Structure formats: structure tokens, C-alpha cells
Amino acid sequence: MLNAIEIAPKVWWVGGLDWNERQFHGYTTERGITYNAYLIMDEKVTLIDTAKATFTDEFVQRISQVVDPAKIDVVVTNHVEMDHSGSLPKIHELAPSATIYASAPAGVNEIRAHYGIEVEGVKTGDSLSIGERTLHFVQTPMVHWPDNMVTWCPEDGILFSNDAFGQHFATSKRFDDENDLAEVMKQAKKYYANIVWPYGAQVQKAMGALAGLDIKMIAPSHGVIWRSNIPAILEKYQAWSTYQTEDKAVVVFDSMWHSTELMAREICDAFIKEGVTAQLIDLKHTHISDIMLYMCDARYVAVGSPTLNSNMMPTVASFLTYMRGLSPNNSQRIGIAFGSYGWAPLGPKQVEQAMQDAKFEMPVPVITQQWIPGEEKLTEIQDTVKKIIEDTRA
Numbered sequence: 034m035l036n037a038i039e040i041a042p043k044v045w046w047v048g049g050l051d052w053n054e055r056q057f058h059g060y061t062t063e064r065g066i067t068y069n070a071y072l073i074m075d076e077k078v079t080l081i082d083t084a085k086a087t088f089t090d091e092f093v094q095r096i097s098q099v100v101d102p103a104k105i106d107v108v109v110t111n112h113v114e115m116d117h118s119g120s121l122p123k124i125h126e127l128a129p130s131a132t133i134y135a136s137a138p139a140g141v142n143e144i145r146a147h148y149g150i151e152v153e154g155v156k157t158g159d160s161l162s163i164g165e166r167t168l169h170f171v172q173t174p175m176v177h178w179p180d181n182m183v184t185w186c187p188e189d190g191i192l193f194s195n196d197a198f199g200q201h202f203a204t205s206k207r208f209d210d211e212n213d214l215a216e217v218m219k220q221a222k223k224y225y226a227n228i229v230w231p232y233g234a235q236v237q238k239a240m241g242a243l244a245g246l247d248i249k250m251i252a253p254s255h256g257v258i259w260r261s262n263i264p265a266i267l268e269k270y271q272a273w274s275t276y277q278t279e280d281k282a283v284v285v286f287d288s289m290w291h292s293t294e295l296m297a298r299e300i301c302d303a304f305i306k307e308g309v310t311a312q313l314i315d316l317k318h319t320h321i322s323d324i325m326l327y328m329c330d331a332r333y334v335a336v337g338s339p340t341l342n343s344n345m346m347p348t349v350a351s352f353l354t355y356m357r358g359l360s361p362n363n364s365q366r367i368g369i370a371f372g373s374y375g376w377a378p379l380g381p382k383q384v385e386q387a388m389q390d391a392k393f394e395m396p397v398p399v400i401t402q403q404w405i406p407g408e409e410k411l412t413e414i415q416d417t418v419k420k421i422i423e424d425t426r427a
């Protein structure tokens with residue numbers, strides 16, 4: 034029988050640990066995933082969220098360690114995405130008289146569409162007494178689906194935040210201060226960059242709605258629970274959701290015969306020479322979800338591709354498509370497009386077009402080189418990047 038973990042008096046973590054998951058809808062999860070759910074043992078036995086369907090047995094075992102699942106009175110579904118609601122039908126079967134709550138109307142509609150179950154709708158400002166505690170619901174639409182909401186328990190000072198403030202991180206320790214904080218923060222940033230990034234305005238709105246709460250714990254649906262570093266993660270969400278950038282550059286490329294790579298190395302070196310923190314990324318070796326981690330707060334983004342069959346390379350196209358979905362408006366970032374070609378610079382030009390479509394500020398036209406760049410061209414590239422940095426800083 035798998036253990037539940039008491040995170041506060043009468044509040045239990047009853048989630049699932051997905052130690053070996055390495056891909057989550059195209060996002061690499063090198064530290065695995067947790068599906069957090071919480072059981073509150075009050076007069077009304079209350080479950081906050083459930084788990085992914087494949088973790089139903091694990092999840093029910095952890096609940097059963099605390100209480101017979103048939104005794105659950107209330108289920109709160111903060112978000113219907115199936116990594117949090119996949120076990121809902123099983124809970125509905127085990128506790129058929131439990132009342133299920135979801136945001137109205139989106140959450141109610143999504144549960145009906147996914148599982149054919151009718152549930153009660155709640156809106157911002159609604160609350161529910163479960164005995165000694167009262168749960169308050171705050172809708173946070175599009176952080177990151179239309180149905181998202183968070184549940185606030187003032188008596189314990191716990192914010193059940195669902196995906197907000199989450200990280201993909203399977204660990205035996207449930208709290209931030211029991212883990213390597215740098216790793217927790219890295220995974221929180223990777224999560225934000227790959228899941229939440231497009232919704233800065235909605236995150237800002239949600240943070241406004243939560244301002245003033247005396248939060249002692251943020252219990253997300255993925256990763257560790259925040260209790261010692263709450264101001265730090267709130268500060269990060271503030272910076273990320275307002276698209277603040279740092280004096281950092283990412284230089285992303287693919288290359289068949291190393292010409293575009295030579296250009297990329299020169300661009301990266303020019304940034305380093307000017308004191309800009311730079312990261313050179315070969316798309317053959319780095320997953321696009323990791324690039325988002327580096328790019329999320331980078332002021333400069335350089336992207337290079339050679340021409341392959343009159344196109345940019347598919348790896349570069351894949352990166353640009355993914356990046357544009359997550360970051361459709363990069364007007365606060367400086368973009369540089371570059372690449373080599375044999376007889377027509379279509380690949381580098383497509384990169385330039387894609388970056389313009391993603392609204393990068395592009396201070397120079399695409400940098401192209403027929404076949405292999407020589408010393409003169411590489412010096413020219415250094416000078417161009419130097420000038421861009423000087424102009425940006427001026």
C-alpha cells in the first residue's frame with residue numbers, strides 16, 4: 034500500500050510519482066513528473082484534483098491509506114486536463130454521492146465532454162464550507178486552459194494552485210526546501226516557458242486576484258510544494274509574465290556541413306566578447322523544450338539555417354513553430370537570422386520571415402553566406418553583432 038504524506042494537519046498529499054516519464058506532449062521531462070492531488074480530512078472529506086488515468090491505482094492506494102475513498106464528500110477539479118482529471122471517473126465510481134466542483138462554465142463543460150459526468154459549477158467569489166475550513170474559488174482562465182481555477186484555503190493558508198507554480202520534477206521530498214532549490218527553480222522556469230509563457234496577461238490578472246492573501250503554502254499539481262521560497266517564485270512569475278529580459282543571448286542553429294555552424298559560433302563569440310551571457314544551441318543535440326528555458330528571458334535570439342532543398346532545415350522550422358506558439362510577440366527582443374546556402378538563400382530567408390512573423394525586432398537583414406564563410410565574413414559578423422549590442426545598450 035503506497036503512502037500518503039501529511040503536508041499540514043489533516044491535509045494529505047495523495048498524488049502519483051511518474052519517475053520515468055521523459056516526454057510530456059513533446060516537452061522533455063528529464064526529472065520525471067508528479068501528479069499532485071490533496072485530501073483534506075475535514076467534516077466533509079475533500080479531494081483537490083485527481084491524477085493521470087495510468088496512476089489511478091497508485092492514487093487510490095494513497096487515499097485509502099487515510100480514508101475509505103467511498104467516504105469522499107467533495108471533489109474539486111481545478112483543471113480538466115487529463116493529467117489532473119484522468120482518475121475522476123474512478124473516484125466518481127467509488128464515491129458516487131460525492132459532489133464534484135469545477136469552474137463554470139468551462140470546467141463543467143470540459144468534464145461533460147471528457148467523461149460524461151455532470152458537476153457543479155463555481156465562479157470567482159464562490160466559497161464552500163467543508164467543516165472547519167472554507168474553500169474559496171478563484172478562476173484563472175487561460176493559465177493555461179479556459180477552465181483553470183485555483184482553490185484557496187485561508188484556515189491553513191494553502192493555495193491549491195493546480196498548474197500555476199508547478200514543475201515537472203519527480204522527487205521523494207514534497208517541499209521546496211527539502212530539494213535542491215536551483216533544480217526546483219530550473220524546472221519551474223522550464224515548466225513556465227513551455228506551458229504558461231503565452232499567457233502573461235492572464236497570469237498577471239491571476240496574480241492580482243491572489244495579491245494580499247496570507248499564503249503559507251502553494252500546493253501545485255506538479256512538482257514540489259512551495260513553503261519556504263514563496264516570495265522567490267512569485268517574483269519569478271512576476272518577471273516571466275511581464276516578459277522581462279536579461280542581457281542574455283541564445284544562438285540556435287542546425288547545419289549540414291558546418292558553414293552555418295561557423296557563423297553561429299562567431300555570433301555567439303561576439304556576444305561573449307561584449308559581456309552578454311550567451312548559449313550556443315545545435316538543434317541536433319538540444320530539444321526545443323530546453324531551448325525555451327534558455328530563451329524565456331534572453332534579450333537576443335539568433336537563429337540560423339542553411340538551405341536544404343529550397344527550404345530551411347526541418348529542425349529549425351520545428352523550433353520556430355514551437356517558439357512562435359509559445360512566444361508570438363517578441364517585440365522586446367532583438368532577433369538575428371543567418372545561414373549558408375549553395376545557390377539560393379531560401380533557408381536563411383525563411384528563418385528571417387519566421388522571426389519577423391514572431392515580431393522580433395530585427396535590426397539587420399538576414400546574414401547569408403554562399404557556401405563557406407571566410408575570415409573576412411566572420412569578422413564582418415563579429416562587427417555586426419557588436420554594433421547591434423552597442424545600439425541596444427545605447
Ligand SMILES: Cc1cc2nc3c(=O)[nH]c(=O)nc-3n(C[C@H](O)[C@H](O)[C@H](O)COP(=O)(O)O)c2cc1C
Nearest residue numbers: 288289290291292293339340342343374375376377
Ligand atoms: C541535400 C542538400 C540539399 C541542398 N539543397 C540546396 C538548395 O535547395 N538550395 C541551395 O541554395 N543550397 C542547397 N544545398 C547546399 C547547402 O545549402 C550548402 O552546402 C550550404 O553551404 C550548407 O550549409 P551548412 O554547412 O551550414 O549545412 C543543399 C545541400 C544538401 C546537402
